[in-house]
Amino acid sequence: MKTITGPGLFIAQFMGKEAPFDTLDNMAGWAAALGYKGLQLPTGVGSFIDLEIAAESQDYCDEIIGVLAAHGLAVTELSTHLQGQLVAVHPAYDTLFDSFAPESLRGNPIARQHWATNQLKLAARASARMGLRAHATFSGALAWPYVYPWPQRPAGLIEEAFAELGRRWSPILDVFDDSGVDCAYELHPGEDLHDGATFERFMKAVGDHPRASILYDPSHFLLQQIDYLGFIDRYHQRIKCFHVKDAEFLPNARTGVYGGYENWIDRAGRFRSLGDGQIDFGGIFSKMAQYEFPGWAVLEWECALKHPEDGAREGAIFIQDHIIRVTPHAFDDFAAADMDARANRALLGL
Template identity: 70%
Template sequence: METLAASGVQLTELSTHLQGQLVAVHPAYDAAFDGFAPDSVRGNPVARQSWAVEQLLFAAKASANLGVKAHATFSGALAWPYIYPWPQRPPGLIETAFEELAKRWRPILDAFDAAGVDLCFELHPGEDLHDGVTFDRFLESVDGHKRCNILFDPSHFVLQQLDYLTFLDIYHSRVKMLHVKDAEFRPTGRQGVYGGYQPWVQRAGRFRSLGDGQVDFHSIFSELAQYGFDGWAVLEWECCLKSSEQGAREGAPFIKRHIIEIAERAFDDFAKSGADEEANRRMLGLAARKESKHAG
């Protein structure tokens, strides 16, 4: 940390997105996700999961050692192949999936609690935790664990057409991390949310550089200020059109312009007259009524 400070750099967060993904992998994705793991555990789902859990436990200690108070990750997924109810899901399938997911994550959450670090799930497609409903289900399964929190990234909500401002109204107490990433959703007569297996450039929903998409960052930063969010505003760039260099040059000042300096006092403090119970009663007409009663 001294080395970073000497260079004018401050560590904002650690991330275990890939390791978190491997905590829970449906067999349909075994081959695709094997590349996230070291050679020694590839082709062995049980060993791969154990490795992933171990990495999360290490990350809890590392975060504490580095003075980082929140950690970013993915939940992984057991139920994602069944997100659309066709063929019909048998009764209890989703409940069993979330029970198992909670069983795998509970020891990890406890480790982060012992380290004094919030574990923040990025609600993301491909994960069992991808919206408010699934987060609620998981939170209930881990008994409302205080370290079970959210990394808020509005771009993912644009692509699934979720009201991200109302989301903040509901979940602000659990939002401990923020990724500032833009996106746009422009459905056509040929494709919508599912995207038709198109590449990113041709999808109706796609990520954009900051300021080029549809996310209402003015309202987001206002809500975060209203609810007292004190974490970092982290620039995340995943644009299918603009270069990363241009995105970085434009993104940092974009965020700086949106950060709100919290007011130290109310704008109308000048009109305060101080607390006076008798004056309040007179303004409400209660003092006069009391006097009239005594007079009678």
């Protein structure tokens, strides 16, 4: 059995212009002081990492690893959530998602998609240089505007959307395979890959590609009213990344799963800091230990109420307290008896 590694921290929601959130070195020192052991690093526009350099320069990657190691930290995974989103964008979202791309590409969806595709390939190579086994990303979405079947969808619409998604991602997944890195999609509303059924559709579209994997985040499943514990039973072999994020779902007479266009604080489903929501993390960490999850438990802080620094401080303790140090032997080994084949047959009356 294998003990989960952690706690880790996804730093995307914390980066800023003021110390200690302004440089990777400062953030590493801050996170280490809170008890974190690793950082998940975003790589999009405005991040601390240049993927073009990281994909080609071992010295550059070693320097990033060294900045974290100086504070007793490791790189958990690299993230291309923003770039992955841009691999597939429905035209209805072009303007809103343009901010995820370099300014020179805005207003040019084809060039933006090519850039995003190349970013993912660079991320695969950079991950390999850093000795990482998994990578965190989004799938993007072509069919999301049609998620609710009204008006009735024309025959073949969803099938064509996933076929196209497969055509766009298969060459990227091949680069991940060449690099020896799993590509883990965060199953997230707004993405075409947002639950088990859509992940299965995608797997068919990419021919059950060995590197197509899942970033497990139970908060998105709770808000969709999915059995997030049963999900681990069903898909554990494909789960390669883990965001530890809490949520609550409090439906009322006015609003429910779809949220009524309300702000986060007024929605029935809200993200919460660890321990403030409804998710059974004891059950989740038990299943992760049972199935020998091979990666990191990484906090992604998103909360409608609590200050992020408080969420980060409490989250490190929460994750550490939930990581199960797996047993090296069965609890009843003390009663074990040595037997041979002949004795076993005798016990069975054979």
